[in-house]
Amino acid sequence: MTSFTLAEIRERTYKKRDAWWTVFLVDPLAAPLVKWTANRTNITPNQITFGAGVLGAGSAVCFALGSWPWLVAGALLFHLSFVLDCMDGKIARLKGNGSVFGAWVDFIFDRIRFFGCMLALLIGQWAATGEVVYLLLMPVVTFLDLLRYLNGAQVAKTRASMRDKLRAATLGQTVDAGVDDPESTEAANGGGAAAAAPESADPEPAPVVFMEEVLRENPDLSAEEVRSSTQGARVIDVHQGFSARFGWYDRLRGALLRSRVRPHLFSGIEFEMFVCVLAPLTAVTAAFSALPSLIVPVTIASCAALLVFELVIIYKLWLATRDFGTELRRIEASRPTGA
Structure with missing residues (x-):
């Protein structure tokens, strides 16, 4: 089993410039998760992408329910889904096990997640408030x-x-x-x-x-x-x-x-x-x-x-x-x- 360090993960997977949300609110959480996943499991980037999609679907369900506890849960699930979405690319770069089709799947899941959650949030609030x-x-x-x-x-x-x-x-x-x-x-x-x-x-x-x-x-x-x-x-x-x-x-x-x-x-x-x-x-x-x-x-x-x-x-x-x-x-x- 390989043994990647946090320093190696930052060097090989961090972009030279990135969105401030990713730099300050995603990478600090994603890097330790990437280290644990890469060193202790054989999870593939496509499996992580699928996991991000599952969390995104859960976020949409929470948003559709409309009340504030569900909205908070939906927001947290959406952010965690995005963390996983960033992790799949990092794992692919770190282990060299990415694929062209995987990149396509990642893009499609990303768009479906956002549109699904956005629609669920706004429709849920319309249903709740009129x-x-x-x-x-x-x-x-x-x-x-x-x-x-x-x-x-x-x-x-x-x-x-x-x-x-x-x-x-x-x-x-x-x-x-x-x-x-x-x-x-x-x-x-x-x-x-x-x-x-x-x-x-x-x-x-x-x-x-x-x-x-x-x-x-x-x-x-x-x-x-x-x-x-x-x-x-x-x-x-x-x-x-x-x-x-x-x-x-x-x-x-x-x-x-x-x-x-x-x-x-x-x-x-x-x-x-x-x-x-x-x-x-x-x-x-x-x-x-x-x-x-x-x-x-x-x-x-x-x-x-x-x-x-x-x-x-x-x-x-x-x-x-x-x-x-x-x-x-x-x-x-x-x-x-x-x-």
Whole structure:
């Protein structure tokens, strides 16, 4: 039987940057559980995923019952289900026994758990109180959760498309200044209409380093440190416009990353936890005081916070597309005559 230490688990399974809810409220509990599970059992990641699904179903049942003791129980079960959801990936990375299908199952169970618990919570409260606002919140929460998934995927693809085009341009290929449909991979392959190989051989171009790729792998570095450590390479940064407008962002980012917290402070994880953990836990205050239930205000505040951060991501992407165009023109202007 293997013997993994907590230090080894943190080194091999912790992400370099993560949601603050995971860093402070999940990992401290998940790491000891991973240690015990990995060292003393042969439980697989898929079995842990199934266990998370069972706890999620129990959470939904508790939420549907509506009274405050059941709401508290549902919130605790939802959080524990999320802890197990984090554990399956850590076990897979630690033991190397993950699978592509397992990753798909993990994603599907995660979405089913959230939607099932969210619907059970809001429908249960509508049944208990008769207030229509709970029913009105259901499509809003659903829309925003789908929006952040679609937006995240498309933003990532658009950024990848810009990097592919800039990389192709530095190799002397002819590149269309417009960003392709993110589904297209022609730029990545260096062919098709997006790029054409140069007819004449030019001197070997300098290697290309993308600032966002380096910072993703080394989140503790600053932009200045990246430039000073990549001498001889062409450093491309398509987020200069954002940094110029918000100089405090890099300082905030550095402060957060020292604790592994990513600057995206209200992501999908916080959204789920606020709706399905924090909101139902507030039922305790309504049960023992004259205060009204805070489930609706907390849910509305969560929706607003998620929307604000998604709009910031879109704004940052828009500025990046402008920097992309500027950088592309700069690369083309630096080519030798006749290239």
